[in-house]
Amino acid sequence: MKKIEIQPLTAAAFAPFGDVIARRETPDMIINQGYCGRHHDLAQLDFGSGRAGISLFDAKPRELPYFCDMVERHPKGSQAFIPMSMTRFLVIVATDRNGTPAGLRAFLTEPGTGINLHRGTWHGVLTPLEAPGLFAVVDRIAEDSNLEEYHFETSYEIVQP
């Protein structure tokens, strides 16, 4: 079994896969008479022929080491995951090589951080490591199919470095 060591989630390392939704060093705007900082427009959203929607994902927490035996992708739209508690979650992604996931990587978020997967990015299923595993998901709403799955012959073991 191949082991994958977890990396910290940084915008630079995650750029080939999507956006890190986190506060910038300083807010782009101060609003509400000084009471609120707006960190503006942090994700490249893309809903293609569908429309944007907000759904809630209520996921059971997983444990490390985590065994990843499949990834999936949404060819028709981006998908953002916003944690609704100040907890961390595991983000597993891969590059695409001729329609097949390759070069699996695992990232761990910081509390108060979400992610947006760009359209077509191979990714593991939602993997909170702590309860409650409640997330708001901003993704493409449409009737047509928007899911491809890829099952690995051998699982990857995701471990602490």
Place this chain on the structure above:
Amino acid sequence: MKKIEIQPLTAAAFAPFGDVIARRETPDMIINQGYCGRHHDLAQLDFGSGRAGISLFDAKPRELPYFCDMVERHPKGSQAFIPMSMTRFLVIVATDRNGTPAGLRAFLTEPGTGINLHRGTWHGVLTPLEAPGLFAVVDRIAEDSNLEEYHFETSYEIVQP
């Protein structure tokens, strides 16, 4: 000064103003091999001539009683607020009477609940009651102005019932 008593946030009571983004009694879909429930498409999003974006709002908590001296509205799009911690926040809204806010109401959310204000809904500024006041905001991104403010002659005092 006029006092406004806080009401619990229910979908029915909030319907004239927007959507309550909360889990339904049962999820619409079970995904990820039984590990995750999807509560699907919970908000009526509307970005008009702009596009959808995700921003983070980092707001200082307020205290009760809260004095509301202005409301604002975004005539060109909806605006969703998703709390990134399991805390509650105050939601102040009003109906429109010939371009003027009327019938101010105040709601208190439950933890794990967001809201989506429909296009053009008069609302108070973001009012977390506990730290951290971090929210993901899904709203219209565009260069043109999308803000109207209305300042009351006399503040409203928002109080516990």
